[in-house]
Amino acid sequence: MDTLEEELSRKGFIEESIDPSLDLFEEIEKLKKEKNAIVLAHYYQEPDIQDIADYIGDSLGLSQEAAKTEADVIVFAGVHFMAETAKILSPEKTVLLPDLKAGCSLADSCPPHLFKKFKEKYPDHLVITYVNCTAELKAMSDIVCTSTNAVQIVQSLPKEQKIIFGPDKNLGAWVAKKTGRHLVLWNGACMVHEIFSREKITKLKERHPDAKFIAHPECEESVLQMADYIGSTTGLLNYSIKNEAKTFIVATESGIIHQMQKANPGKTFIPAPPNNNCACNDCPYMKRNTLEKLYLCLKNGLPEVTVAKNIIADARKPIERMLEISASLGL
Ligand code: 13P
Ligand code: SF4
Numbered sequence: 001m002d003t004l005e006e007e008l009s010r011k012g013f014i015e016e017s018i019d020p021s022l023d024l025f026e027e028i029e030k031l032k033k034e035k036n037a038i039v040l041a042h043y044y045q046e047p048d049i050q051d052i053a054d055y056i057g058d059s060l061g062l063s064q065e066a067a068k069t070e071a072d073v074i075v076f077a078g079v080h081f082m083a084e085t086a087k088i089l090s091p092e093k094t095v096l097l098p099d100l101k102a103g104c105s106l107a108d109s110c111p112p113h114l115f116k117k118f119k120e121k122y123p124d125h126l127v128i129t130y131v132n133c134t135a136e137l138k139a140m141s142d143i144v145c146t147s148t149n150a151v152q153i154v155q156s157l158p159k160e161q162k163i164i165f166g167p168d169k170n171l172g173a174w175v176a177k178k179t180g181r182h183l184v185l186w187n188g189a190c191m192v193h194e195i196f197s198r199e200k201i202t203k204l205k206e207r208h209p210d211a212k213f214i215a216h217p218e219c220e221e222s223v224l225q226m227a228d229y230i231g232s233t234t235g236l237l238n239y240s241i242k243n244e245a246k247t248f249i250v251a252t253e254s255g256i257i258h259q260m261q262k263a264n265p266g267k268t269f270i271p272a273p274p275n276n277n278c279a280c281n282d283c284p285y286m287k288r289n290t291l292e293k294l295y296l297c298l299k300n301g302l303p304e305v306t307v308a309k310n311i312i313a314d315a316r317k318p319i320e321r322m323l324e325i326s327a328s329l330g331l
Contacts (some may be wrong), residue, residue, distance in 0.1 A: 045077045060080065078286065193251075
């Protein structure tokens with residue numbers, strides 16, 4: 001049994017101090033080998049974490065990687081729902097999250113007990129859930145999707161199929177528009193992608209007339225209407241590489257700009273301005289993870305993300321269905 005101190009430390013209430021003379025990059029590399037561990041990082045993580053990761057990607061890429069890794073330990077440098085997805089796909093592996101409080105406002109906007117009641121109102125509808133939701137919600141779904149494959153997943157279903165889409169109403173509205181299908185939407189949203197100011201973006205575009213404005217589909221429709229390109233984080237990164245423009249205004253979490261700059265040394269990336277003066281296009285959940293916490297979590301094998309067996313059994317099918325559809329489409 002844990003002592004009180006161990007229990008508090010395990011739950012993240014006590015922060016362990018780290019010898020300041022340690023080179024954390026070296027230490028993390030050593031621990032990865034020792035423990036046969038892999039670090040998977042989302043593009044929204046801080047640059048140091050992206051630089052130490054074995055794989056950096058968007059939600060789809062990360063779940064594909066989690067499904068196929070042969071490592072014994074997955075350190076998920078991302079948020080809780082992503083680590084849960086990795087655990088569901090690889091239940092025999094240990095999945096660690098550097099900070100257990102790295103949640104998600106979008107996942108929180110859809111409490112499973114309320115979604116259950118919502119779903120009951122539409123008994124003849126199929127349920128597609130965006131991967132940014134709890135494992136419990138995935139267990140109530142027919143297919144999971146990410147921003148990379150949401151359009152194709154809806155298109156893969158017969159035209160007459162009635163569909164509930166949750167939890168992100170902005171992504172859902174964009175998918176409905178792209179596919180010409182009616183989707184019953186859950187009223188959820190991401191606090192980071194709803195913060196962009198149409199007025200400030202308009203002014204910025206006037207100052208940079210040759211810049212391309214690129215946006216993630218979690219943004220509101222009024223912002224998406226202004227975009228030259230809309231796509232997942234990987235889609236946005238690829239567009240910044242392929243497009244000849246020299247300047248890009250980027251409406252998504254600011255972490256992606258690290259990879260954009262690395263891939264395009266001669267180009268300029270401007271984070272789209274929020275509607276107030278705070279650093280709101282930093283996701284406060286993603287940014288809870290730090291290199292120090294990542295080191296400690298590898299060293300201590302904690303905190304671990306677990307998912308109940310019955311939830312794993314039900315949530316696995318809709319995630320695997322997504323991976324199968326994506327593979328058949330070469331996504
Ligand atoms: P993607 O990784 O699918 O682009 O989603 C972005 C996001 O909000 C993750 O939390
Ligand atoms: Fe959730 Fe939004 Fe943060 Fe992504 S950016 S983890 S959707 S709060």
